[in-house]
Amino acid sequence: MAVSKDLLDILRCPYCVSGETRKAGDDPGRLKLVCDGKWLVCQEPDCQRKYPIKEDIPVMLIDQGDKWMNTAIEDLPEPGKLVEERPMSASSPSAPVATVPTTDPMILVGVGVAILAVLALVGWLMMRRSEESCAECDQD
16 A cells, blocks of 8 residues: 555645745645655755655654655665564563654654643642632631
8 A cells, every 4th residue: 555645645845844944835845756655755956855655654754854865766775664673682581672763852842742731730630629628628
């Protein structure tokens, strides 16, 4: 199964559509399927970032696009697996552990925001509970 036309119609190069690096125009960062549908290439003339499609999932991380900028389309390798497995060591009898890169700052920001939201909710609930118990004390 390849990337569907509907998905291709909405996917854009994340470098060319975000923040200070956003390209001019109504629809920057359009992508083109190449290498039998195994890679997406940004069509902006000064970009040329290339994003692998691993196990039918486009890996749309800017650092992935950066990695392949200077590689000619005909020299792009097979994208490989989405999650690489580490071999088992002699000291670890358990099954192989899948590794997922977590160096993307946006993942860390998202986790941080989620933690802050939970802490704010817990604080609010504790404050409400304290107010309710104070109200009960005032009635006595």
